Amino acid sequence: MRWYVARRLLWAVVATFVILSITWALLYVTEQQALTSIQFQAAVSGGDAEAARAAYEQQRGLDRPLWRQYADYMTNMATFNWGYSTSRGQPVTAAIADALPYTMMYSVPWTILTVAFGLSIGLYSATHQYSRFDYAATFLAFFGYAIPNFWFGIVLLVLFGVHLDLVPIVFDPDAPVFSLANARQLVLPVFVLTTGSIASLTRYTRAEALEYVEATFTKTAKAKGVSERRILLLHVLRPAAVPLSTILVADLLGLFIASSYLVEVVFGIPGLGQLSFKAIQNQDTPLVLATTLVGVFIAVVGNLLQDIAYTVLDPRIDYGDR
Amino acid sequence: MSQHQRGATETQQELSLLSVRDLTVEFETDRGPLRAVDGVDFDVERGETVCLVGESGSGKTVTAETITKLIRMPPGRIVRGVAELDGRDLLSLSERDLRAIRGDRIAHVFQDPQHALNHCYTVGWQIREAIQVHEDVSDAAARERALTLLNQVGIPDATTRYDDYPHEFSGGMKQRIVVAMALAATPDLLIADEPTTALDVTIQAQLLDLLESIQTEYDMAILLITHDLGVVAELADRVVVLYAGKVMERGSVYEVFDTPAHPYTQVLFDCLPGRGRPLRSIGGTLPDLHDPPPGCRFASRCEYARKECHTGDQPPLYDVADAQTASCVYYGPGGDPDALRNGQSEGDPDG
Numbered sequence: 001m002r003w004y005v006a007r008r009l010l011w012a013v014v015a016t017f018v019i020l021s022i023t024w025a026l027l028y029v030t031e032q033q034a035l036t037s038i039q040f041q042a043a044v045s046g047g048d049a050e051a052a053r054a055a056y057e058q059q060r061g062l063d064r065p066l067w068r069q070y071a072d073y074m075t076n077m078a079t080f081n082w083g084y085s086t087s088r089g090q091p092v093t094a095a096i097a098d099a100l101p102y103t104m105m106y107s108v109p110w111t112i113l114t115v116a117f118g119l120s121i122g123l124y125s126a127t128h129q130y131s132r133f134d135y136a137a138t139f140l141a142f143f144g145y146a147i148p149n150f151w152f153g154i155v156l157l158v159l160f161g162v163h164l165d166l167v168p169i170v171f172d173p174d175a176p177v178f179s180l181a182n183a184r185q186l187v188l189p190v191f192v193l194t195t196g197s198i199a200s201l202t203r204y205t206r207a208e209a210l211e212y213v214e215a216t217f218t219k220t221a222k223a224k225g226v227s228e229r230r231i232l233l234l235h236v237l238r239p240a241a242v243p244l245s246t247i248l249v250a251d252l253l254g255l256f257i258a259s260s261y262l263v264e265v266v267f268g269i270p271g272l273g274q275l276s277f278k279a280i281q282n283q284d285t286p287l288v289l290a291t292t293l294v295g296v297f298i299a300v301v302g303n304l305l306q307d308i309a310y311t312v313l314d315p316r317i318d319y320g321d322r
Numbered sequence: 323m324s325q326h327q328r329g330a331t332e333t334q335q336e337l338s339l340l341s342v343r344d345l346t347v348e349f350e351t352d353r354g355p356l357r358a359v360d361g362v363d364f365d366v367e368r369g370e371t372v373c374l375v376g377e378s379g380s381g382k383t384v385t386a387e388t389i390t391k392l393i394r395m396p397p398g399r400i401v402r403g404v405a406e407l408d409g410r411d412l413l414s415l416s417e418r419d420l421r422a423i424r425g426d427r428i429a430h431v432f433q434d435p436q437h438a439l440n441h442c443y444t445v446g447w448q449i450r451e452a453i454q455v456h457e458d459v460s461d462a463a464a465r466e467r468a469l470t471l472l473n474q475v476g477i478p479d480a481t482t483r484y485d486d487y488p489h490e491f492s493g494g495m496k497q498r499i500v501v502a503m504a505l506a507a508t509p510d511l512l513i514a515d516e517p518t519t520a521l522d523v524t525i526q527a528q529l530l531d532l533l534e535s536i537q538t539e540y541d542m543a544i545l546l547i548t549h550d551l552g553v554v555a556e557l558a559d560r561v562v563v564l565y566a567g568k569v570m571e572r573g574s575v576y577e578v579f580d581t582p583a584h585p586y587t588q589v590l591f592d593c594l595p596g597r598g599r600p601l602r603s604i605g606g607t608l609p610d611l612h613d614p615p616p617g618c619r620f621a622s623r624c625e626y627a628r629k630e631c632h633t634g635d636q637p638p639l640y641d642v643a644d645a646q647t648a649s650c651v652y653y654g655p656g657g658d659p660d661a662l663r664n665g666q667s668e669g670d671p672d673g
Binding site for chain 2: 215314316
């Protein structure tokens, strides 16, 4: 177990290192937007474009040997010296620190609601297979699964924000975190995001739980006189949690890497998604890099936690290492 | 075994430990209801071993798992019948009352030891669960008892193996652990559903020996489900032969092996190798249980079938000998049992 975790931890470090190196290499070979515009200006004003380039490179340290640039980059990354965002006029880390709470405001409720509803609806469906509830849950799950988040968000905003005037249309970033006003403006984004994720988790939970509801060991437990609820929680949910944790981590990554862009732009939430979106629009390279790396680190850490969760949940998994 | 038989005759007037009457179970399928068990009657007396014998699909497992309602409902449905434990019908009990019976008075051992234990928990944890579900004892006391059980079923080095997971045991060892778990609350009846089928031959013999020894020690009745007549000969006091959800024949192991009465039982013995006769297989297949034909269920495959065998209901269980009955018109009024090969299929239960 300890050896297994140690190996996983080491692998996470290696993966991070590799990702950072590839990112550096990509940035190195990419044409520098700022440089192009400096050269253009120099040429327009009758100066020497090559001299401007040399000055730019010297100023940024790009004339130094490759390995020095690489080492500097890695040191900066490791010490969270992630550069300065020109479009926002503040250090990149500060911009992320400003945006992160807004993303948390909907992703924390999202996680809680997805796990609570996805697991319970899925488990109930599995134990009451082909009942009326199961059919209704299946229908809703396919609805939530099929409907595109950004479109659903706009429709709900038009309906509840414009026509019914129940929720504000413009997001107010200054609303206190734990206030009714903040809750009202977060209801729709959270609802839009959870429909899809609850739907998918429900279906996976139902399928996984069904496998164990019908397993011989569940019958053994029942024959021992164990109560239905204990069987469901200890004998069905525990083994089913292995694949489900994988799906949950994947969903969480999907939230940060894809859904957050759409939802934050539609609802005007100044979180990580919008920060990244605007950074791309403004060609603010350090900020694009940083917001992308946040997603990458979540992926690495998520996978690490998932691997550790596996061995806790299913003792057969680290068996080969003993 | 003679002791068990004496016990059986003495308690004949009293209540049987388990008494199953007219048990009828259907399963909802895409092709409509399938009647897996149809009017099955049998008794299990205290301390004796009753074998439910029959080929795959004859309703043995469904019968056994309906007694404590382990079958999934739906799709399963108990159409009618009772299963009385000491005169108390289990099938009409509330889930809560039934839970108190399961594991405590009636325990189960299933066919497939590879999947009978939950792979997420140590074997110790799982035996302890079986104890603590029925008895409010401390973890330490339950552990002591679980270790005793593990020793009893022959798990070497039980103290260290207690914290091992199921995947660290062999199939035979797993089945021993399942047996230990079944013994946790000293049940009156152990229902063992083909407990040796998934094991290799030498392990089978060991496990049967184990079942026999714990039966004596715990004075426990065993309802053994098997298609292996060798196992029947080894362990059974009485035999119930099932075919397509119906009881074909009932009797003591000596009677049924010496003079199998029902034509189905007779051909069943012909399928057994090593009896000095050419091996035979039974032609045809089980009747369709969605829409069983009228008359005797075995009629279409029976070489003695007469016209009346294809009409009406399954014949009642007619008396053949002392405690042997067969559901065959040849033993009914006007029937001529000698027309069947009665007595020719001599089988020695100890042979």
